[in-house]
Amino acid sequence: MYDACRWLASNETLPEPDGKFGLVLSGPVGIGKSSLAACVLMERARRGQGVMFIDFNDLLNKARKSQRPDTEVHYDEIVSAAGDIPFLLVDDMGDMARRADITDFTRELVYDIIRKRFDFLRETLITTNLTAEQFREMFDDRIYRRVHGIEEDDGMCFWVEPT
Numbered sequence: 001m002y003d004a005c006r007w008l009a010s011n012e013t014l015p016e017p018d019g020k021f022g023l024v025l026s027g028p029v030g031i032g033k034s035s036l037a038a039c040v041l042m043e044r045a046r047r048g049q050g051v052m053f054i055d056f057n058d059l060l061n062k063a064r065k066s067q068r069p070d071t072e073v074h075y076d077e078i079v080s081a082a083g084d085i086p087f088l089l090v091d092d093m094g095d096m097a098r099r100a101d102i103t104d105f106t107r108e109l110v111y112d113i114i115r116k117r118f119d120f121l122r123e124t125l126i127t128t129n130l131t132a133e134q135f136r137e138m139f140d141d142r143i144y145r146r147v148h149g150i151e152e153d154d155g156m157c158f159w160v161e162p163t
């Protein structure tokens with residue numbers, strides 16, 4: 001986990017289409033995923049890169065708000081903000097206890113963001129309590145393929161589970 005974060009924090013080269021340009025830190029609560037991820041984010045900001053931190057549950061709340069008729073939060077703006085920022089940290093993406101929050105609507109939102117980041121080679125750091133298998137089950141194969149990869153090496157992120 002530390003080596004992977006060091007790699008991402010100091011990655012200077014532009015991502016190559018076939019290479020990895022992101023990282024998932026997967027593991028139980030309390031092992032320091034969010035703290036380490038925040039360090040990577042700070043280092044990227046220090047180097048002058050545009051960075052954004054999103055708490056996954058906040059993202060879902062915003063997305064739900066965007067469905068209300070009198071809303072000032074717009075779905076497309078959420079997707080472009082999270083999809084276009086050069087470096088994105090998504091903290092706590094997926095939690096078995098909040099499984100019910102993942103609906104077709106939220107899955108579509110995640111897909112729209114991830115697809116953009118994947119297509120434009122934008123670096124993404126995700127922390128999650130889910131195992132890769134649970135992540136695949138909770139989201140769907142379109143998302144899983146772009147993040148983790150189904151065929152060898154077709155995902156944008158290294159998947160790191162501390163042993």
Ligand SMILES: Nc1ncnc2c1ncn2[C@@H]1O[C@H](COP(=O)(O)OP(=O)(O)O)[C@@H](O)[C@H]1O
Binds near residue numbers: 029030034
């Ligand atoms: N490298 C570290 N050394 C000491 N304490 C740490 C370290 N990383 C995290 N912590 C502390 O451990 C707790 C859990 O860290 P956190 O990053 O929230 O874990 P996670 O995101 O995996 O649940 C927090 O109280 C945090 O301050």
Ligand SMILES: [Mg+2]
Binds near residue numbers: 033035091
């Ligand atoms: Mg955390």
